[in-house]
Every structure is written in C-alpha cells, then in structure tokens.
Amino acid sequence: MQTSGYNNRRQYNQIANYAYTEQVVNLAVKAQSPKEYMEKVKSQIKGEQIKIGEIDKWEDLQQNLKMNCIPQSIFEVAADNYQKFLDVRRTLMAKKIRNYYSRL
Known part of the structure; x- marks a missing residue:
C-alpha cells in the first residue's frame, strides 16, 4: 500500500485491511494489487x-x-478504489460478528 500512495499507517494498518495469510502467500503477493x-x-x-x-x-x-x-x-481492487473496498469489508465483518452474537 505504501507504494500506491498510502503512506500514512492509519490508511493501511487497520483491521479491514488485514487478512491471515501464510508467509509463502504473503511473499508471493508482495506489492501487487489485489486485482493483480x-x-x-x-x-x-x-x-x-x-x-x-x-x-x-x-x-x-x-x-x-x-x-x-x-x-x-x-x-x-486497485489503489484508486481501496477505500471503497475497506468500507464494504467493514460492513461484511460487522454483519458476521452480529450474526455470530445473535446465535449465542
């Protein structure tokens, strides 16, 4: 993200940008956009x-x-629509959490 103009840690170090990946996967994608x-x-x-x-x-x-x-x-997803991606992902994450708690 830093190479795409997102130099502020608050822009890329947020929960909606995290995904658990194995190290080998993380190395394979490196600085590529999700689209790539x-x-x-x-x-x-x-x-x-x-x-x-x-x-x-x-x-x-x-x-x-x-x-x-x-x-x-x-x-x-590319750098120009990154923020929209994060907004949609936050919504999906919130729904998943809400569904989980409603089933307790």
Whole structure:
C-alpha cells in the first residue's frame, strides 16, 4: 500500500485491511494489487500452475472469500478504489460478528 500512495499507517494498518495469510502467500503477493494477484489465483483455478496459496477450485475460493469477509470487488481492487473496498469489508465483518452474537 505504501507504494500506491498510502503512506500514512492509519490508511493501511487497520483491521479491514488485514487478512491471515501464510508467509509463502504473503511473499508471493508482495506489492501487487489485489486485482493483480487475484488474476493469478483465477489462472490457478483454470488449471495453470499454482503460484499463490493452494486454492484450485472456484467454489473453494468463494468459500474462502466469504469466510474472511472479502468482498467480490477483490477482483478489481486497485489503489484508486481501496477505500471503497475497506468500507464494504467493514460492513461484511460487522454483519458476521452480529450474526455470530445473535446465535449465542
């Protein structure tokens, strides 16, 4: 994010920007935009060499996104629409937490 003009830690060090990833995945995506690395994940699903993570089925990817409250816009996210992505993800996270507590 820093290389995309988001130099203030408050802009990129926030809960809606965090996602648990294995170190090997984190190194594979490095400074790429989500749009760039999600294209590689989509290629994996189409049968190309696995380069990021282990997801090789569309259903698994969709389930992973849902579990982690990642909006479908992840496939288009770049620096210019980062804030909108965070807003949508915060909403998804809040809904998940609300649903969890309502089931207690």
